[in-house]
Amino acid sequence: MLSLKYLQENQEEAIKALKIKNFDATEIIGKIIDLDEKRKATQAEQDATQAEMNSLSKEIGMLFKSGKAEEANAAKAKTGELKNSIAELNSKQTSIVEELNNLLLQIPNIPHSSVPAGKGEEDNVIEKSVGEAPSLAPDAIPHWELAKKYNLIDFDLGVKITGAGFPLYRGKGAILQRALINFFLDENRKAGYEEVIPPLVVNEDSGYGTGQLPDKEGQMYHVTEDNLYLIPTAEVPVTNIYRDVILKGEDFPVKNTAYSACFRREAGSYGKDVRGLNRLHQFDKVEIVQLQHPEKSYEALEGMVNHVESIIQKLELPYRLLRLCGGDTSFTAALTFDFEVYSAAQDKWLEVSSVSNFESYQANRLKLRFKDKDMKKPQLAHTLNGSALALPRIVAALLENHQTPEGIKVPKALVPYTGFDMID
RNA sequence: GGAGAGAUGGCAGAGUGGUCGAAUGCGGUGGUCUUGAAAACCAUUGUACGGCAACGUACCGGGGGUUCGAAUCCCUCUCUCUCCGCCA
Numbered sequence: 001m002l003s004l005k006y007l008q009e010n011q012e013e014a015i016k017a018l019k020i021k022n023f024d025a026t027e028i029i030g031k032i033i034d035l036d037e038k039r040k041a042t043q044a045e046q047d048a049t050q051a052e053m054n055s056l057s058k059e060i061g062m063l064f065k066s067g068k069a070e071e072a073n074a075a076k077a078k079t080g081e082l083k084n085s086i087a088e089l090n091s092k093q094t095s096i097v098e099e100l101n102n103l104l105l106q107i108p109n110i111p112h113s114s115v116p117a118g119k120g121e122e123d124n125v126i127e128k129s130v131g132e133a134p135s136l137a138p139d140a141i142p143h144w145e146l147a148k149k150y151n152l153i154d155f156d157l158g159v160k161i162t163g164a165g166f167p168l169y170r171g172k173g174a175i176l177q178r179a180l181i182n183f184f185l186d187e188n189r190k191a192g193y194e195e196v197i198p199p200l201v202v203n204e205d206s207g208y209g210t211g212q213l214p215d216k217e218g219q220m221y222h223v224t225e226d227n228l229y230l231i232p233t234a235e236v237p238v239t240n241i242y243r244d245v246i247l248k249g250e251d252f253p254v255k256n257t258a259y260s261a262c263f264r265r266e267a268g269s270y271g272k273d274v275r276g277l278n279r280l281h282q283f284d285k286v287e288i289v290q291l292q293h294p295e296k297s298y299e300a301l302e303g304m305v306n307h308v309e310s311i312i313q314k315l316e317l318p319y320r321l322l323r324l325c326g327g328d329t330s331f332t333a334a335l336t337f338d339f340e341v342y343s344a345a346q347d348k349w350l351e352v353s354s355v356s357n358f359e360s361y362q363a364n365r366l367k368l369r370f371k372d373k374d375m376k377k378p379q380l381a382h383t384l385n386g387s388a389l390a391l392p393r394i395v396a397a398l399l400e401n402h403q404t405p406e407g408i409k410v411p412k413a414l415v416p417y418t419g420f421d422m423i424d
Numbered sequence: 425g426g427a428g429a430g431a432u433g434g435c436a437g438a439g440u441g442g443u444c445g446a447a448u449g450c451g452g453u454g455g456u457c458u459u460g461a462a463a464a465c466c467a468u469u470g471u472a473c474g475g476c477a478a479c480g481u482a483c484c485g486g487g488g489g490u491u492c493g494a495a496u497c498c499c500u501c502u503c504u505c506u507c508c509g510c511c512a
Contacts, residue, residue: 044474047481054481057493061442064492072492079492246434246471367471373453378471 001104001365003380004036020111020326022119028103035100042096046089053082105215109361111326112298112335118325124338125325131318133344134401142345143396144276146403147173150423153277165266165281172423176398176410177284179417180391181259184286184311188388191307193257193288198237200260201228206240209366211332221263230263234287235385242291242368247381249372253300254291257388259284277392278350284391290384291368294360297382298335301357305337308353308388314413317397318342320349334359341393345400350393355386399423 007014007029018025056079063072116125147153152173158166169177189195207213207229212220221230231237238258247254262285277283288307292300305321312319324336333356340349360380363369369378402409407424415421 040474043481047474050482051480053492057491058442060492065442076492083492 001101002107002110002361003364004032004100004104007107008033008036014110017110017113018108020115020117021108021329022327023108025107028107032100032103035096035103039093039096039100042089042093046086046093049082049086049089053079053086056082108331109334109358111329112357112359114323115329115335116323116325119327120325121328123325124322124328127321127323127337129320130313131316131342133318133342136344136401136403137405140345140400140403142276143343143399146399146408147276150408152176152399152423155276163281165279167277167280167282172418172420175418175420176395176423177391179414180394181284181286183414183417184389185257185259187311187314188257188286188288188307191255193255196238196241196256196258198231198234198241198258198260200231200237200263202231202237202240203228206236206243209240209243210236210362211365212236215331218267219265221265231260232264233262233285233387234258234260235289238287238289239362239366239383239385242381243366245368246378247291247368247370249293249370249375251370252291252293252296252381256289257286258289259286277396280392285387286389286391288386288388292382292384293370294379294382297357297359297384300382301335301337301355301384304355304384304386304388308339308355308386311388312339312341312352314411315394315398316411317394317401319352330356332356332358332361334361339389341397343393343397343400345403346396350397352393352397353387353389356384358383358385 002014011029011033015025015029056075060072060075060079063069063075116123118124141149144153144155147155150173151171152169154168154170155164157168158164161168185195201223204213204227207217207220212229212232216232220232223229237260238256241256242254261282263282264280266279266281288304290300290304309319309321319339319341322338322340324333324338329336336354336356338351339353339355341352342348343350359382362383363380366383368381368383370381371378398411399408402411407422410418410421410423412421
């Protein structure tokens, strides 16, 4: 969420910038600023009353100690009224703060000045397009058929065991998964990211910390018995490492990478987009997370984009880089770049990575701050994350783009990890 | 699953109803001394909100209660540890 202070100091600017995200903030920001005035006034009144109460209590203690029981009891009589008004002010304050918070949570992150206006996918800006779609044989087939042909993925068995969207990888298909995970982790480690293996299940606090709760509650699998949630991405447990943390300035940059299985209910997605590996309930992903000094977060974003790009290049896949427009940038991001890989057999672009700078939007809710020696008060850090990379669509693109009449060619960089150079 | 113990500042650890935002030790920061460092000594060292400031208010795992007054007493939840059981 945005900080109150920012909104107070930059009201006009914020309203203008949020229009890029097609969000009219005029009314809500006005309400917030009014409410905060109320909050301050009520707080001041409450503090003063409490101060009076405190000193009266102290006095009573002294009186009792010095044996003046009568005076003490007289003073006691006065406390009842104070007590009532404190309770009253307190409940008033609680509801003001609650309302204020609710409103704050409804405002999306301010988009970066370079975010283009636009309504949806079609307005995203293609930053670059690299590599050419391979000229496939006329009988080229989509990955779900390739997966069957070479016995790599058994979707039917997944349905039998669990349900749709939970594929079973086998043989070279399973090895390919493991190879990709290790390849990605190694690449990330070489780029300075510390590897972590986080829990795959998180508690409510963590869900709120990264903003999955309360708004996206329905998208996560919920273990009601223990009130825990299956993670939709490693971003959740990894970013929550830093919840309620105050870093030192010299700790930056903090760089973590994690492989995890990801679980998404994907309630409401049906149809041809869910064919094969395009959209799953359980999938594998290697994530990168960075915490940065506010002055350096955009430099870091660029570094992350370049890093992800280098991995895709090593996989020998044709890709393009998109700068998301306001309408397609997520609620919490300030600037997002998407990588899409071309699937020749499906004749469509598949999103394989999304790299975003959240600036202090996530950090504010997480209470992730840093403090330099010369700083009086802790300041919010910037958080960034990206997929490096998500497996299913990479696998789909690898199978489809590298298919030959003899079999599927494994990219050179991956061979040391798979132990074979051809799937046949 | 059963029985018990516990949760206090960056860490360790005192504090069982008022003078406690909290002793003490360690750590951190600044300084004195030193050619430099170490040691020693001195000072300082939580977060949030309000206020130009002085200062005020809140926070001793979370929530609720008793009381004029709660870190301290009561209830409840969560978590951690120990033992037993079960088990990868």
